[in-house]
Every structure is written in structure tokens, then in C-alpha cells.
Amino acid sequence: xxxxxxxxxxxxxxxxxYAHVIGWGMHVPEKIVTNDDIAKLVDTSDEWxxxxxxxxxxxxxxxxESTVTFxxxxxxxxxxxxxxxxxxxxxxxxxxxxxxxxxxxxxxLVQDALGAKNAGAYDLLAACTxxxxxxxxxxxxxxxxEVDTVLVIGAEALSKITDxxxxxxxxxxxxxxxxxxxxxxxxxxxxxxxxxxxDGSGGPSLMVPAGGTGMxxxxxxxxxxxxxxxxxxxxxxxxxxxxxxxxxxxxxxRAGITIDDIDIFVPHQANKRxxxxxxxxxxxxxxxxxxxxxxxxxxxxxxIPIAICEAIEKGQIKQNDTLMLVAFGGGLTWGxxxxxxxxxxxxxxxRIQETRRSIFYRYARIKxxxxxxxxxxxxxxxxxxxx
Ligand code: ACO
Numbered sequence: 099x100x101x102x103x104x105x106x107x108x109x110x111x112x113x114x115x116y117a118h119v120i121g122w123g124m125h126v127p128e129k130i131v132t133n134d135d136i137a138k139l140v141d142t143s144d145e146w147x148x149x150x151x152x153x154x155x156x157x158x159x160x161x162x163e164s165t166v167t168f169x170x171x172x173x174x175x176x177x178x179x180x181x182x183x184x185x186x187x188x189x190x191x192x193x194x195x196x197x198x199x200x201x202x203x204x205x206x207l208v209q210d211a212l213g214a215k216n217a218g219a220y221d222l223l224a225a226c227t228x229x230x231x232x233x234x235x236x237x238x239x240x241x242x243x244e245v246d247t248v249l250v251i252g253a254e255a256l257s258k259i260t261d262x263x264x265x266x267x268x269x270x271x272x273x274x275x276x277x278x279x280x281x282x283x284x285x286x287x288x289x290x291x292x293x294x295x296x297d298g299s300g301g302p303s304l305m306v307p308a309g310g311t312g313m314x315x316x317x318x319x320x321x322x323x324x325x326x327x328x329x330x331x332x333x334x335x336x337x338x339x340x341x342x343x344x345x346x347x348x349x350x351x352r353a354g355i356t357i358d359d360i361d362i363f364v365p366h367q368a369n370k371r372x373x374x375x376x377x378x379x380x381x382x383x384x385x386x387x388x389x390x391x392x393x394x395x396x397x398x399x400x401x402i403p404i405a406i407c408e409a410i411e412k413g414q415i416k417q418n419d420t421l422m423l424v425a426f427g428g429g430l431t432w433g434x435x436x437x438x439x440x441x442x443x444x445x446x447x448x449r450i451q452e453t454r455r456s457i458f459y460r461y462a463r464i465k466x467x468x469x470x471x472x473x474x475x476x477x478x479x480x481x482x483x484x485x
Contacts, residue, residue, distance in 0.1 A: 116283050118288035123174070131156055133148065152370025152391045153392060172274075189217055191250050195427070211459075211462070213461070224296075231294055243282075247280070249280075270396045271397070276404040288440070289438075303334055304328075338372045346424050367396060388415075
């Protein structure tokens with residue numbers, strides 16, 4: 099499929115610039131929590147969870163794992179697939195609903211761990227829609243000639259902000275990360291366009307109330323479980339079934355195509371019934387929908403890149419397929435994007451390339467430690483300046 103959309107030309111080569119995905123990778127923690135495991139914590143059952151959500155199991159972070167560790171693992175795989183050095187990355191965007199801290203951003207910690215010394219880095223917080231928002235920003239930064247290569251990551255450690263005594267939420271969420279490397283190309287294709295939407299009046303239906311400036315952390319907020327995800331499930335369900343199909347239709351229209359031109363739909367994996375409702379409204383065959391929720395639960399920002407990695411692995415997504423990505427989440431936010439999957443599968447790295455990469459990451463770690471020590475020494479020696 100070719101597109102008529104206006105693209106700003108590269109002022110140097112005068113060629114039009116398109117944002118292609120050239121590398122992808124995912125990572126989930128080893129620990130698996132089944133529905134039966136959850137039934138030992140709250141009043142629920144495997145039967146209820148499967149029937150109402152489609153979830154069979156989810157991967158959950160160990161104590162020493164977090165959003166950054168997942169993001170770094172997925173990013174390394176995506177960079178290896180693209181066969182580019184972290185030093186070639188101009189920008190890192192991490193979409194997340196469970197950032198490592200308020201600041202520094204998760205993206206900056208990822209930058210440090212990867213040794214991506216030439217990259218700008220920031221987090222993008224649009225809850226489960228973050229990955230589509232981030233792809234849109236990355237593609238537009240590439241098309242406008244601001245950058246050439248962007249690492250886009252969706253990463254979550256939602257288990258750390260889940261109330262494991264609340265059966266309305268703890269059955270849903272899982273941890274993990276997915277990453278894309280996007281790069282400028284002159285051939286048409288790649289990330290074509292997106293539509294991004296929000297409605298803050300629905301904010302209270304899905305939120306983490308405390309820990310920000312509106313409700314700073316205190317003994318009372320901790321005692322009252324206000325640092326965990328709170329959700330009005332029915333309200334979110336109604337909102338999701340309302341916006342999923344219309345977002346796809348709007349994005350397709352803007353790209354100058356129809357829903358029939360889409361080969362594969364990759365919806366946010368929040369609830370199988372929400373995906374089934376969108377499938378019906380869009381009148382598309384079930385085989386066109388990627389569904390991975392049974393194995394991972396709702397991994398928020400990570401759910402779309404994880405689903406894409408899985409679908410490529412299983413052969414459901416093939417070269418030259420036109421994909422529709424669609425998501426909704428806290429904010430409220432929602433959005434959809436059209437992506438042409440046109441880059442051929444890259445050859446695997448040789449053993450020497452893999453070894454070189456692993457040495458590079460170790461070296462990046464040593465350099466980071468060294469810079470921290472140097473910073474401390476400078477503070478000791480010069481104090482508040484060389485007087
Ligand atoms: N186990 C057993 N029973 C339960 C459970 C449970 N885990 N949870 C609720 N129930 C009970 C309720 O108490 C209720 O009982 P009642 O009829 O006696 O009152 C009954 O089951 C039905 O409850 P509902 O809340 O209507 O159940 P529903 O079918 O809506 O399913 C769910 C709940 C799964 C949470 C659903 O509403 C949902 O998926 N909502 C959307 C969630 C979502 O997509 N969130 C996005 C988050 S993404 C982000 O931005 C972080």
C-alpha cells in the first residue's frame with residue numbers, strides 16, 4: 099500500500115522521509131502467576147477470570163526486577179534485530195504507566211544502561227495508549243528530519259502498583275516490555291499515521307490516586323492503599339467498547355484506506371471481550387485479530403509491542419502486511435495507528451556480533467559507574483565551585 103500523505107522532505111537529500119520499524123523485541127519476567135494462584139489471594143476462580151477476561155496467566159516481576167530492567171532487556175533485543183549500535187540511537191521514548199520514578203525518567207535510566215550516548219530520552223505517560231502515542235511522536239520526529247533513529251519502548255511493572263487484595267484489578271495486570279527501533283528511510287511505508295484522543299473527565303475511572311502532587315505520599319495514603327491502581331471496571335469496559343472501532347475507522351480514513359485494506363489488527367490486550375466487541379463492530383474476521391491476553395494479561399503500554407513480537411514469531415504478521423494498532427487506557431486516552439510492516443526479517447547476529455554487543459553493554463555499565471564516582475569526586479574536591 100502506498101500513501102498520499104504529505105511528508106516533509108529531508109533538506110539535504112530532498113528525499114521524502116518515512117519512519118520504518120527496523121528492529122523489535124520483547125521481554126517478560128520468568129515468574130508466572132496463574133488464575134489459580136490468584137484464587138488463593140482473593141475470592142475469585144480460574145473459571146470466572148477466563149470467562150470474563152480471557153486471561154489464563156500473567157508474568158510478574160521478581161523483587162529485583164522493575165520497569166527499567168524489562169525495558170532494557172526488550173530494547174537490547176530490538177537493537178540486535180536492527181543490528182545497530184546504541185550509539186546510533188538519537189531518541190529514546192518509554193511509554194509507561196508504571197515508571198521507575200517520577201524522575202529521573204525511565205527512559206534516561208534505559209539510556210544509561212544501553213550506553214546510548216547520543217540519545218535524548220523521555221517518558222510518555224498515556225497509560226495503556228502510551229505505545230501508540232510514542233510511535234506517533236517517534237514517527238513525526240523522524241519525518242520532520244529532527245532525528246534519524248528512535249528507540250520506542252512500552253514497559254511496565256504493574257504488579258508493583260497493583261493491590262493484590264482487590265479482585266477487581268489484580269486479576270488483570272501483567273508485567274513486561276516490548277521495543278521497536280524506528281529509522282528514517284526514503285521508501286514509502288512504515289508508520290503511516292495515527293489519531294490520538296483523550297477525555298480527562300473520565301480520569302477518576304482509572305487512576306493511581308497518590309504519589310503525585312495532587313495527593314503527596316503520606317502515612318495516611320500508604321495505609322489507605324492509595325498508591326495502587328483504582329479502577330471502575332464497568333465504566334472502563336463501556337468506554338473501551340465505544341472507542342476501539344471508531345478509532346480504527348478514523349485512523350484508516352486519515353490514511354486514505356478502508357478497514358478492509360487492513361491485514362492484521364493489533365488491539366491493546368485488556369479484556370478478550372473488549373477485543374471481540376471491536377471485531378464485531380468492525381465486521382472483520384477473527385483471524386485478523388492478534389490476541390495474546392491469555393498468556394500475558396494486560397501489560398498496558400507493553401501489550402501492543404509484545405503482541406506484535408508474538409504474532410511475527412507465529413507467522414501471523416508477514417512482510418508487507420498493513421497493521422492497525424489500537425489502544426485505550428487511563429486518562430482517559432485512546433488512539434489508533436496504521437503501520438506497514440514492510441522491512442524484511444533481518445538475519446540473526448553472528449556469534450562474534452553477539453559477543454561484541456555483550457561486551458559493549460558491560461563496558462557501558464563500567465563507564466556509568468565510573469562517571470558516578472567522578473561526579474562524587476568532583477563534588478568533594480570542588481565543593482560549591484572552584485573559589
Ligand atoms: N472474581 C469473581 N467475581 C468477581 C470478580 C472476580 N475477580 N470481580 C468482580 N466480580 C463479581 C462482581 O462483584 C459482580 O458480582 P455481583 O453481580 O454479585 O455484584 C460480578 O462479578 C460482575 O462484576 P462486573 O464488575 O460487572 O464484572 P465485569 O464482567 O465487568 O468484569 C472486569 C470485570 C474484568 C474488570 C471488566 O469490567 C473489565 O475488563 N473492565 C475493563 C478493564 C480495563 O480494560 N482496564 C484497562 C486498564 S488499562 C490502563 O490504562 C492501566
